[in-house]
Amino acid sequence: MLRNVVTVVLEDVHPFELGVATEVFGLDRRDDGLPLYEFAVASDRPGLLRTHAGYRIEVEHGAERLAGADLVIAAATHVRDEYPQVLIEALRAAADRGARVLSICSGAFLLGAAGLLDGRRSTTHWKHTERLAARFPLTTVEPDVLYVDEDPVITSAGTAAGIDACLHLVRKLQGAEVARGIARRMVVAPHRDGGQAQFVARPLPECDADSLGGLLEWLRHHLDQELTVDQLAARAHMSPRTFARRFQQETGTTPHRWLTNQRLLLAQRLLEGTNEPVETVASSSGFGNAATLRHHFTRWLGTTPQAYRRTFG
Template sequence: MLNNIAVVLLDGVHPFELGVLCEVFGLDRSDEGLPVPDFAVVSAEGPVLRSHAGFTLGDMHGLDRLEQADLIAVPAGDSYVNRDYPPELLAALRRAVDRGARVLSVCSGVFVLGAAGLLDGRRCTVHWLHAAALARAYPRAVVEPDVLYVDEGPVITSAGTAAGIDACLHLVREEYGPEVANAIARRMVVPPHRDGGQAQFIERPLPRNRCDTVGGVLGWMERHLDREMTVEQLAARAHMSPRTFARRFQQETGTTPYRWLLRQRVLLAQELLEATDETVDSVAGRAGFGNAAGLRHHFLRTLGTTPNAYRRTFRGPSHVA
């Protein structure tokens, strides 16, 4: 359980990524019945730091605070891609992992973990702008530039800005359960769960004049996941030819209609398995997989687990049906 959390700051820290960590882990929400971990902000470079936005930060803990932490988080910062880091910080990160703590990076904070040797032989990610630099700097790391976040044992890495929220909520969901993660997400007005394997960015810029292209169709698809649908039917709904619709869909979502639909169906099935006592057959029908066998097939291919095993993980053995 994450009872003790420390966020490590270096000179040039980005306020948004720091704010994400404070928002998810550092606010007292005990009035809502949510857990309140011991949360601290730690400076790795002196009593006063300058943020990327120009204001200064002070009144922080020293590095000794890391020795107690169950989770050490490193937000992004200016010039993190090509700077040196305090050896005492890198040693503290290694000791933390050796004693069983977890470490989390948001965007370019991953370069700190790389400097500590924590990416060697591990899958990891970063904002796509920095992916090539990360692979060059740490050739033993397995860089996955197209995903939102990667949970590789004790090391969790995430891409830029909002992907850090996804990684944090993933950790909350894993450590405290879906109810806590969903409650925090509602307070933040963000999706409660985006799978780490989702695409970081669209392949090409959106058209300058989007008007009503595939947006309306996406909404319809989300509301009717239990229905059979073909590209031809979706294209007709968008008043496009199937070829134009498929191309525009790829541009605006970064994936194909089939893959997008499959991902949404799997996500709905996950939510139903976590939050309801419906049978697996019922969940399969509502999510558009037809029956339990179809749901099991796609769960194994997408998540590497079965619906019952997934439900057992998040709700306990008594809820498996």
């Protein structure tokens, strides 16, 4: 169930991250056939709170508001040495009764203080990952992901990654149609690099350089072809060694990893939007056969093509 959503804020809350939770769960979109959430903002001390940007917001509810929540979101704020005990106890109680708990950016430290990260994988903004790991040694911090789903605890990386985590949870609990509808109203991608995967790799940076920009665009339209580094290097008029180095510099990853990532994204779209057999999807997305597609789906996304289609098709 996902109906009652509460966002927890503290003094110096980051407005954007609070806005992410509000934008996904706090707006009435019933005119588009989307669900209406009972949304509230709560703090350890209701009243006027200063934001990280300097202006103030008025918070109506205290920690007792968490008691009825299906989802509690910990918004980002500056990292503290100590967190309010009343919020720690309310978060623990919410998790104990089956509510889901989601952090955006540095909100992970509040979840850590409540002991909700112990024995789980987690993430936060890349600037804070080492600090999170040092402070809460019982969690395994994933520094290179957009979010980590360790149901019922979801942690997300910095800023816009909170959108990915929130839409992932909507998609998981209410289906792809609802997630796509909310994303369409927000003018964002409904999911980046994964969908129902337990964690989602950080999206690869776009290539702005003239040297490979055209090649990458060509590749996106020829993912079904069998391609080697030597062939791509020849197309780019470079030696294979120079091409591999330039590709790494401009995309942040290797040609093989980039191709696999793009092919998985294509396979996901085909599984979601068509009734083509898995064998055909595998061929169209460049994996050759269903067994190879299944191998990469399991390795990268933590599920099988058939299970993915049943959930999101």
